[in-house]
Amino acid sequence: xxxxxxxxxxxxxxxxxxxxxxxxxxxxxxxxxxxxxxxxxxxxxxxxxxxxxxxxxxxxxxxxxxxxxxxxxxxxxxxxxxxxxxxxxxxxxxxxxxxxxxxxxxxxxx
DNA sequence: AAACTGACTAATA
DNA sequence: CTATTAGCCAGTT
Numbered sequence: 001x002x003x004x005x006x007x008x009x010x011x012x013x014x015x016x017x018x019x020x021x022x023x024x025x026x027x028x029x030x031x032x033x034x035x036x037x038x039x040x041x042x043x044x045x046x047x048x049x050x051x052x053x054x055x056x057x058x059x060x061x062x063x064x065x066x067x068x069x070x071x072x073x074x075x076x077x078x079x080x081x082x083x084x085x086x087x088x089x090x091x092x093x094x095x096x097x098x099x100x101x102x103x104x105x106x107x108x109x110x
Numbered sequence: 111a112a113a114c115t116g117a118c119t120a121a122t123a
Numbered sequence: 124c125t126a127t128t129a130g131c132c133a134g135t136t
Contacts (some may be wrong), residue, residue, distance in 0.1 A: 024113085027118050031131095034118045042132050044117040049134075061117075095134065 005024065008045040011035065016047070019060040022088040023104040024097055026064045029095045033106060059083040060104070 003057045011034040019025050025033075027040040035085045036042060048071075059080045063069045081091060089102050 026112085036132090038119085039131055040118040041116075041130090042118090045133070046117090048117055049117085050117095058117080063117080064119060073119050080117090110112090 008034075008036065008039075008042060009049060012043050013050075013054065013056045015054050016022040016058065016061060018102050018106070021057075022087060022102070024062050024084065024099070024101070024102050025104045027061060027069075028064055029104070030061055044110050048072075050060075060087075062097060066099045068095070072110075080098055 015030050015034045016025075016088060019030075027043040030043045031037060032038045034043075043061065045057075047061060050056055050058055068077050068084075071077060081095070084097070085091065087089075089097055091097055
């Protein structure tokens with residue numbers, strides 16, 4: 001069926017799940033790919049609502065500046081960074097990721 | 111049902 | 124580079 005009126009969050013999770021390991025996507029990019037252009041904020045809120053066990057690689061979503069966005073819970077930023085580094089993503093001296101190099105490019109040869 | 115709450119971004123100064 | 128402004132929507136209380 002067309003028009004499966006899933007919650008906005010479900011659409012977002014669907015996109016995030018497609019981000020391959022070792023790659024990152026920005027909130028705005030995820031929003032656009034989910035068919036929700038301009039709703040980058042909602043992506044962040046959706047990820048915040050995630051629970052363990054949802055199998056969504058939330059760690060691969062970062063902000064447009066190429067950095068891990070600040071979270072409410074302390075320690076989570078470092079956790080996210082560690083998870084990404086474990087996938088091979090490299091942070092520069094200012095804790096930023098080179099989107100030009102690690103940004104996910106859908107429909108593009110790996 | 112109204113108010114509150116948030117893991118953002120792009121443009122401008 | 125930082126600060127400010129405006130646009131954004133849905134799940135919770």
